[in-house]
Amino acid sequence: MHSDYDYVIVGGGSAGCVLAARLSQSPGVRVLLCEAGQDLPLDNIPPSILDSYPGTAYLNPNFMWAGLRARPTADRPAGKYDQARILGGGSSINGQFFNRGAPADYDEWERRGAAGWRWDTVLPYFRKTETDLDFDGDLHGKAGPIQVRRIFPEQWPGHAKAVAKAFESQGFKYLEDQNGAFTDGYFPIALSNKDEKRVSVATAYLTAEVRGRRNLTIATETTVTRLMFDGTTCTGVELHTRGQIESVRAREVILSAGAIHSPAIMLRSGIGPGDELAGMGVPVVKALRGVGKNLMEHPSIALASYIKRAHRISGPTRHHIRVGCRYSSGIGGGPSGDMLMLGVTKTSWHAVGERIGTLLTYINNPFSASGEVTLDSPDWRQFPSVSLGMLSDERDVERLTDGFVRMAALLASSALSAITEHPFLASYGEKVRQIGMLSKRNKVLTDVLAACLDGPAPLRKFLFEKVIRDAPPLGDLLQDPALLRGHIRKSSAGVWHVSCTCRMGAANDPGAVTDAEGRVHGVQQLRVVDASIFPVIPGANTNAPTIMVAEKIAAGMLGELVNAKIRKPALAMAANSAMAAHS
Incomplete structure (x- = not known):
């Protein structure tokens, strides 16, 4: 040198x-x-x-x-x-x-x-x-x-297609190009990816x-x-x-x-x-x-659920996020398109991640600085x-809370409720991060847990309620605004x-x-x-x-x-x- x-x-x-x-x-x-x-x-x-x-x-x-x-x-x-x-x-x-x-x-x-x-x-x-x-x-x-490309709907797995139908049921229009005219709507994600x-x-x-x-x-x-x-x-x-x-x-x-x-x-x-x-x-x-x-960071909140077998990631395209939706919250003076919601069909590299889908919402334009x-x-x-x-600015808490309620409505739609089960508030806490790290031990653990999740329905219900979920049931959160806001503060995360x-x-x-x-x-x-x-x-x-x-x-x-x-x-x-x- x-x-x-x-x-x-x-x-x-x-x-x-x-x-x-x-x-x-x-x-x-x-x-x-x-x-x-x-x-x-x-x-x-x-x-x-x-x-x-x-x-x-x-x-x-x-x-x-x-x-x-x-x-x-x-x-x-x-x-x-x-x-x-x-x-x-x-x-x-x-x-x-x-x-x-x-x-x-x-x-x-x-x-x-x-x-x-x-x-x-x-x-x-x-x-x-x-x-x-x-x-x-x-x-x-x-x-x-x-090189920039998109994975278009004909290559989406069942979960991503259902997310798109759920967006349509909420009145959002399809946009071919995320980097085109900046308007509200759902779209294929633009990726730095070729072949x-x-x-x-x-x-x-x-x-x-x-x-x-x-x-x-x-x-x-x-x-x-x-x-x-x-x-x-x-x-x-x-x-x-x-x-x-x-x-x-x-x-x-x-x-x-x-x-x-x-x-x-x-x-x-x-x-x-x-x-x-x-x-x-x-x-x-x-x-x-x-x-x-x-x-500044983009604060996010996630709502996860079990994806039925036929609707998971499949085929030659391996990217886990195919569809997103830009929307305007109308809260706190935020600009047009101040929110983003993503349909995540695979939440981690391991076998459990292949069975859990997520709706992830983050604030495009946070006030907190x-x-x-x-x-x-x-x-x-x-x-x-x-x-x-x-979340130092309360308007950001309010927008994430509104986003969570919107995600719950999407999961309850006919398109998503038909292919998912056991919705729960997801967080990227230390336990999730540790099991997400690449290791032989984590692969063995997640292979065993994934097999159990695909097993009898009573066993799956027990695992979601007693092992996987670490927040109150979704219904309790939606019925108690103060409880929901508290868990959003606890469970929200940055997106790097x-x-x-x-x-x-x-x-x-x-x-x-x-x-x-x-x-x-x-x-x-x-x-x-x-x-x-x-x-x-x-x-x-x-x-x-x-x-x-x-x-x-x-x-x-x-x-x-x-x-x-x-x-x-x-x-x-x-x-x-x-x-x-x-x-």
Whole structure:
């Protein structure tokens, strides 16, 4: 590894891989991409990552940050918070959803001070990311690195078809294209997937040609311990790699470590709320009170049930979520399309998961923005402290409660009640998470339990009421609003879309951390480019918006490089002319 680079990119996730590929297009620029997790050689990608069914990837502890946890709340204990630790980041292990949110989401970004980020200015970069295999037109790209497709109704299993019929019974219309006109209705999920294989940034952007560039170095299993400074100018990074600490200098450092680790690195390095840093004994390089604040997530709630044998996942297409529905709650001033409901036909990789279907509702546009990332210690070997703060605004509790009631009505519809049994409020608690981890022991346990579930009806009823369900019966919840709200607070969960902890905004906004190009306010030669700079979380799975953000900022940086090359000859000519005139 060299000691000097033009750009050091910290984090090889959905933003970092895009930046590495785009910036290294300029052959005179030396780029270092640092990733804490393992590499994904193109000729040896694990089958669990390539699989259309993502559960064997996102439930594999080898691909995660071990030990990262969310702080306890008044309603629930501390719990593990999963974040990817692998080249490609979330795009290598996530559910493969590739959607954008509403045009109004990005107009809101600009209203909040992110100049140049309204819908009509970000749409070209969404199009640049993708090759849509199903649709053409002004809203779709046809030449980008990420292939996007949908699994249409003729390939849906019985459970997904029944969910669609239930949506129709509630008056929702069918939309062919989730990334088309943003209106209420149900649709096939848009996926970053081709030929039944995941398409991640690690494969789509870091191609063999890109990896072969002499000006690009990819350093995996390499952790950035801190940023280095000369005054308020970032001069490079300190790395921990293969058991050794080394320093690397850079003309510019770009943090793309995600909405938890990017602010944590800044805090350890002296950029953040001055009083908090001083109390931690960290010398203050630049006091910015917004670093680590304003954390947002999409809060969700699930209602599960047993799926009868003939209606489970089958056929060559393995993806577990085929159908979604966007709807407007009309609650608390939320925008149009502020809610999303999904039909999940398989809830985990194991045999029990194949027998449990879920309706999952999450808030596309939450009001709650009180989460934060802080430090318990400036030691880079200790994880930051994460508070999700998902239901701090009562309007979000009200919308999830309304969503739960809507899901109960869908399960009671003739379409779903005919193929499902034993509905129950589901939660992603510690017990569910533990049995969901990939292991031989869990496979044996779930194989036995699944056989019992498919056994005699009295045994199945006993297991659901005494073993699986950990909340009051559905009827009791629906009859007692206070009881339901309490269990929603206890059972709601994030969907791994943490965002907004280094948000973009104007220089005079005291809570803003970066400008519209990702440059950190008051700090030279340092940018943040990932989901942490979102001014507000969009109504979408965050992977596509994160890739779009990286594409847009990379284009601006490449433009700066071109302008610099143009200016240098012009300045030289001007100087020569001046010298000749003086002579």
